[in-house]
Each structure stands twice: as structure tokens, then as C-alpha cells.
Amino acid sequence: MKSLDELDKLREKLQAEMRIREGQPDTRVTVAMGTCGIAAGAREVVTALLEEMKKRNVKGVTITQTGCAGLCHYEPLVEVEVPGGERVTYVHVDGDKAREIVLEHLVNGQIIKEWTILKK
């Protein structure tokens, strides 16, 4: 059972981690969250990303959201931008793919090219 006491302990742990990581740029993971993205399952993608990042103890990643990208037929879309690296857009992402993206791209640094459409 989650409690506010547990949140206090989590805060202490995160404060210590923030001190270690201070000044280092974060990897940015952006999920398109327009009506089309939401209808296609973008919320499940966000929760899957969060859960897998926690499971794999992934640090230094910010999950953010944006509106419709104009590629409604490719939704849900997930864009990953590693500091100093290329921006990669994954398409037709679901919960399973989101977990795999965390493992392969964020943890192992390997782009899953067959799931991507655009690179900028």
C-alpha cells in the first residue's frame, strides 16, 4: 500500500540521485498526445515507459508530451532524443514496444530501426 511516508522516503532517495546527476543533460522522450494519439493508446505508452524505466532503474530521462504531430495514422508516436545524438521517432508504439524501446534504446543505446519513421 502506497503512503505519504513512502513518498518521503522516495524523495530522499531522489534528492541524493539529483545531487549526483547535477548538470548532466537528460535524454528526452516525447509522446504525442493529441486526440488521435490518446485514442490510439498514448496514455498506455506513457505508463509503460514509466514502469519500465523504474524496473530497469533508468535515470536521467525526462518523459514529456506534445500535441498532434500531423501523423495521425502512425499514432502513438514516441520521439527519443539522447543528448548529442539523433532524434528518433518510433511509430505505432504500444505498451510492449514502449518497454522494448526503454530496454534497447535507453538502456543499451540501440535504435530499433524497423519501428522508426523519421530521423532529424
Place this chain on the structure above:
Amino acid sequence: MDMEELAEHILDIARNSIEAGATRLTIAVAEDTEENYCCLSVVDNGAGMARELVRRLMDPFFTTKSGKKVKVGLGLPLLKDAVERCGGRMEVHSAPGRGTRVTAEFPYHHLDRAPLGDIAGTIATLLAGNNHLDIFYRYNFNGREMYLDTREIRARLRGVPLDTPEVLIWLRQYLSENEEILHGGEDYEIARRAG
């Protein structure tokens, strides 16, 4: 979506609010199985809209959004359709500079009624990448009530961003567990007797 959920419609409405510049959202859901009543509302402190725009909001593909991004204009028409399918009604109140209120009321017991669904996931998702967004969420089930104010959570975090993945995971589980307990009628940390 595999199965229509009211929580996903709420997410869509709230996303509109954020894109309209809202920094604070009040999301309220009330369900009463005995009174056969269900109500949801999303109230924001965004830019608001003139009356003539509000009248057109239910027109499919009408949007007030501007800029380079693509706008679809289907969020509110889809919700209206969902609400009316189950015998309910939906209203939008807005005024320039005074924010917007979207409310929907419908019978609780209806064959076509979409379930509320993962509202905790909706709240956590709204906060992802929106560290400065304040959400006040109130859920009332058969007269028993729970609420969550992100300002209280943020104060407790003492500088740790609210949208840190571990915090969002905690928040989602915390809300889900309290919602389950609320349905079961037990005592719980963030719930209290209504009134």
C-alpha cells in the same frame, strides 16, 4: 483505444486546457450507483473562449488552436457523442480570461456507458513533462470522497520535480489503491466522508 474509457476523454479535455495555457486543472468525478448518477468535470484557468467559439466547439473538426501544429478538433465532439449515447448531456462554459469548464452528466446504469477506466493513469500522464501544472482531483463514490492536490504533493517533494518518473509511478499507484479502497468502503489515507 481498445475500450472506450471516460478517463481517456478526460485526458483529451485536459490536454486541450493545457494547450490553452492552463496552469491549474480541477478534475472531478462523482459516481452514485444508488441515485443512478455519474458526473465528470474539468475546470481550467486557461485563456477561456468567447461565446461564439463555445457554440462551435461541438462541431467536428472545429478548433480554436493556432500555430504550426496540426489540429484535429475531435476531442469534445467525441465526448459529446459518448455522453449522449448513454442518455446524458454535456456542457461547456467559458469566458475570455476566466477559463473553461466542461461538464458531463449521465445515468450510472446504462448498457452503453463507458467505464471510468484508468483515471490514475490519466492524472500521471497529464503531469509527465508538466512539472509546474497543478491538478486538484476529486473523486466521489456513493457519498464517500477522496481527493488529491498536487500542490500538497509538490510541497512534500521539496524541490524534487513532480514529473520525475518514479514520482509519477508512485502517484498512479497511490491513486489507484485509494480508489479501490474507496470502492470497498474502507478507511484510507486521502479519502474522507463527503460533507
